[in-house]
Amino acid sequence: MKLHLRLVLILPFLLQIFTIVGLTGWLSFRNGQKAVSDLASQLHTELAKRIEERVHTYLEIPLLVNEINADAIRLGLLDINDIPRLEPYFFAQMRQFKTVSYISLGTEERNYVGVARRDDKSLILEVSDERNNYFLNTWLLNEGGERVELLNPGPSYDPRQREWYQTGVSAGKPIWTEIYPYLVSQELAITASRPVYDAQGQLLGIIGADLILTQIGDFLESLEIGKTGEAFIIERSGFLVATSTEELLFRDKEGKNERLLGVESDDLLIQKTAQSLQEKFGDFNQITATDQLDIEIEGDRLLLHILPYQDEGGLDWLIVLVVPEQDFMAQIHANTRTTILLCLAALGMASLLGIYTSRWISQPILRLIESSEAISEGNLQQEVSGGAIAEFQTLAQVFNHMANQLNTAFTNLEQKVAERTSELAEAKEIADAANQAKSEFLANMSHELRTPLNGILGYAQILHRAKDLNHHRQGVEVIAQAGTHLLNLINDILDLAKIEARKMELYPTDFHLPAFLIGVAEIAKIRAEHQGITLYSSFNEHLPSAIHADEKRLRQVLLNLLGNAIKFTDIGQVIFKVERVKNLANHPDFSPDATATLRFTIEDTGVGMSPEQLTQIFLPFEQVGSTAKRSEGTGLGLTICRQIVAMMGSELQVKSTLGTGSQFWFTLDVPVSQKWVNRVTQCQKGRIISYTGERKKILIVDDKVVNRRVINEILNPLGFEIQEATNGVEGLAVLAKWQADLIITDIAMPEMNGYEFVRNLRQSYSCTVPIIAASASVSLSDQSLAFKAGCNSFLEKPLDLEKLLSYIQQHLKLQWMYEQEAQPLTKEQPLVFPPAQKLQVFYQTLRIGDIGGLEEAARQLGAENKDYRGFCDRLLTLSAEFDESGILQLLDQAVSVDIL
Incomplete structure (x- = not known):
């Protein structure tokens, strides 16, 4: 599809204008929205803090009253059994602390006295002691605190059976009771309970101070929370404590007063907010920090501010503010409509300007297009004029100069491409040669270094056991350590090469x-x-x-x-x-x-x-x-x-x-x-299940219970009788009562280490019983000390359990019994060789001198196919003897058999 130049000039111009105006309006809307959101967040935070401070003030007074009364009793200013004196004292406190609805005291002697505030602000006295046979009498008090009228000669009363009393006794410290319906005024209330003890720590009684929670609700209702916003306080259990509405917070269900859950509130805003919080957090207990959230209820976006509230009396509430976003965004939406109208007006003006401008500049552009088409067809002899616009005149001059330069550029381009192609080919050859040289260098150096190192390590171990070379042992150990270090370096390089070649x-x-x-x-x-x-x-x-x-x-x-x-x-x-x-x-x-x-x-x-x-x-x-x-x-x-x-x-x-x-x-x-035990006991002839001859006794001495257990789990099913000891002292004690045929001992143990244990054993128990030492330290000096102390064999930790079975067979001269006997190899039954493609890995590891890799590949092949186990065992034997020529002959023999 072709577009006219005039259309091309007008549309981008209009699009730019519309985009800029629209983007400006959108950014204005977003900035206004963000500003309002930030302001709302700040207002919510400030309002939540005010609520928290007022709630704290209400809740602090009952705790303070209890603390004052407890101090008065402790200092001897009040006698909890002097009920007549306590009556005017509580009356005076009720007149002083207007927010407290009830102050009371119950004792372990069953005495009780309390002063309550009624709805008409008058005060009443409730008392129960031995004077009235512990019946609860209610008296109306006058302005002087004197009894005026007996309102209700109540039933027998025992404060010790009341919830507020038992709550204080159980806690042993100041604490709030559970919230309960205050039936006198049809409101929710809560009691601050505090135990009182004598100097010997004996409980004297419980002081109580009640608070009507409607006071908190009245405060919430007095706040301006946006236009239609609300605030409420909810317990972690989901029950409402106070709200900014006039809703009654407990209901009569089947004759019982039950508190109102937030999700069951008649107020839709509170109900949906509570449900949304439960869906988001799963449980109100998961809300642990102040948080601000945005939720959507029936298409309306709500702004939430949640503030956890806790105090020293054990209260754990959530203060929640919820305000519809519409309360803040009404003006923003009005501004948005104005912005849209401005955008449409700007678009109309831009359209008129675009049409006029396109007519002015289209003619010079068309002339440039015609000349460009001629150049594209090979006619470089073009010359154009720029018209009356200065920029087009400059463009025409540059265009004419460009046409003159194109001939030269096209002539030289082909020659430069050919030269560059030749340079890249030469560079590739150099890189391939360098890469090949690196591979050959690694292979040759590895082979040259590994062969003498294997010999050094092998002969170092032989010399280490020689009795006439004791004065050379330090030098031998240095040789072995240096060789081991160099071998580790080579193994690292080989491992990296395997990984990079994806052969590991x-x-x-x-x-x-x-x-x-x-x-x-x-x-x-x-x-x-x-x-x-x-x-x-x-x-x-x-x-x-x-x-x-x-x-x-x-x-x-x-x-x-x-x-x-x-x-x-x-x-x-x-x-x-x-x-x-x-x-x-x-x-x-x-x-x-x-x-x-x-x-x-x-x-x-x-x-x-x-x-x-x-x-x-x-x-x-x-x-x-x-x-x-x-x-x-x-x-x-x-x-x-x-x-x-x-x-x-x-x-x-x-x-x-x-x-x-x-x-x-x-x-x-x-x-x-x-099935790890099966793997350890598996060999070429099958799985070892027992041994011939009488039952052998083995003592395991190791301070690590896991080490003892793993050896026990291997040897016990094979028919060995096992005893265990945690150190050398305990091992000697076991041997004094129990004769062992073989001993496996750790070296590093508390109380008596392995060296001392073996020396004592050789002196006091037996000079001939086989002893296998096991240690995490594998230096030649440690092995030398083990053999010098009297050990017969040495195993490195972590234990090679297959090698352990080999040592036990050797020292006890055992003949294993197998689950499945294999046929012995004879001249009539030759080795079974794997196909040639499976031999390549052995040639590769032998070429670079990686004996460890060769052994690993042999074990893997033997595990995959039992028919090749004889061949793999022969390879492992030759590698243990460092016989590289023998390995090569065996591989060549396998290849020749495969060809035939």
């Missing part, structure tokens, strides 16, 4: 969660103690016993985060907390198909981070903190942790304050498992 995978297994967490905490605690700080562990009692997740990667994340927290904390503490945040209602017994949501939190009081540092901590090779602290790592830990947590379906989050500390946390949804 998670291998979830079933494992015991509490034992896993305690093991992680014990490992971190050793470093924390070395640093001189405290590590606190807090594990929620609702945690499941076992979960299905990647134990290795989860431990890697937690130890890295704990290590960072300890490293950057010089003074204070580190808190390690794990809690179950949901799904408790759906799965309270942790059924096998349940999913638990766990939140892991590590918090420290260390150096903290600035907002700028927080934006960089997850970048590779980026480190924050002091230079000395940075040198302790590669700067890849948090990057790897974040990626692993993301692979687990969560997000690693952090908040920190410079100089105060940091907090890292993430939340995981993990399946709950009850």
Whole structure:
């Protein structure tokens, strides 16, 4: 569709005028509306404060009267059993405090005296004591407080059975009773009750002062709340206390007086407001702070102001102001109509001006259009005139100059495009070469470094056990620590490379969660103690016993985060907390198909981070903190942790304050498992269910109940007889009465640690019983101390339960019984090799020297298909011996078999 130039010139002009005028009018309306809204909000706030102050004044007087009377009794100025003297005293107080409707006193001796104010402002006396056999008599008092006429010789009366008396006794302090209908005047009332005690703390009686709540309603009714606005006070239970209307606040239902709920009020504004508050908050108890709301009732917008009111006597009310918006917006709407009329007038004027202007400028524009069409067809020899308008003359000159320049530009453009394309191709080749060089460098360097490091670590452990190299043990330990450190650096780089190449995978297994967490905490605690700080562990009692997740990667994340927290904390503490945040209602017994949501939190009081540092901590090779602290790592830990947590379906989050500390946390949804014991006892021949021979006795010595329980849950079903001890002293006491065939002991324990326990055991109990030591500290010096004390084997914490079963079989010379026996491998039954495509991962890990990755892939393949377990076991044996050539030969043999 084509549009004429004149139309194009007129329509935008008119649209601009209409938009500007309309926008101005709309902004004027909005600003006026906001100004009125702000003013209304300020008026509401001021009015609510006035109501609160007046209510406080009314409610303060009964409490003050009770306090005055209690002080007079305490100081001995009044005798609560001297009823004749109390009568004129209460009469004088009633004349002084006009807002109080009743002052009374009941005693533990059943005496009662009270002075009340009637509707005609006259005062009456109610008394019950032994003088009138405890009947409640009502007397009319004159202006001097003297008895004039017996109005009502009432029934027998016991104040101790009354609600106001029992409320004060139960509270033991000044308190308000529940609101009740005051039947004499058909109004609501409330009593301030205060107990009185003697010097020995014995209850003497209860002082009471009544307040008619209609006084508060009268005050609310006297206020100007807009034109049609209302105010009311409501209890948290929903019952009305006072309103600005004349509505009676209690009803007669089946002969009983029941108070009126806000949602049942006959006043539509109060009723709908109460209903809206209940719908929004669910319960009046959820309103805890001053709030301003906008609600809509039957198409009308209402402005609400809510102010909670509480006092020392236990009152908890809500003061509510509600004003229809129309009370404030009437003038704004009138201004809006005026603005619309002005907009229409401006639009008409703009239309006339647009038509005239379009005629004046259309001709030069049309000439420029004709010349432009000629240029677009290749005719660059164009020359136009600009007419009488100076701007069009300038435009014509520029147009003519542009036409002369286009020839040169089009001639040079093709040549520049060709040159740029050549440069981009060359740059791409350089980038590809650099990327290939980086990959080859990482692969070659990893292979060159890992091979000697594996040898160093292997021979370091061998030398550590040699008896004739004791004077070299310190050097051996240094070699092992340095090699371990370098190996960790290489593993970090390889993990990052796997993540970036999307080759890292998670291998979830079933494992015991509490034992896993305690093991992680014990490992971190050793470093924390070395640093001189405290590590606190807090594990929620609702945690499941076992979960299905990647134990290795989860431990890697937690130890890295704990290590960072300890490293950057010089003074204070580190808190390690794990809690179950949901799904408790759906799965309270942790059924096998349940999913638990766990939140892991590590918090420290260390150096903290600035907002700028927080934006960089997850970048590779980026480190924050002091230079000395940075040198302790590669700067890849948090990057790897974040990626692993993301692979687990969560997000690693952090908040920190410079100089105060940091907090890292993430939340995981993990399946709950009850089959972790089956996984631990599963091997190539099937699941271990027992052993041959006589029943063996095993003593477990560990101060952590979870550690003892997890070992017990594995060994007891296999037929072992188990005894437990919490420390070395208790362990020796058990051995004095019970002969164990094997002992599993922790190292760090209270009263007597593992080293002392083993030395005492070897001296006083047995030199031959096998002892397996377990410790979170895995340094060579700690292992050396364990072997020197008399241990036969050493296990790292968290415990590798499969390795534990292997040690038990070795030391007790057991023959396991399996649920399903496998056929032994013979020459007639060769190894079953996987297809070539499944061997690529082994070639890749071997090429870069990643023995750990090769072992992980072998275990995963064996778990997926039991036919390949013999092949996988052979791979694991060769990797444990660092026999890379043997691994390569086995892989080549598998490939050749697949080809055949």
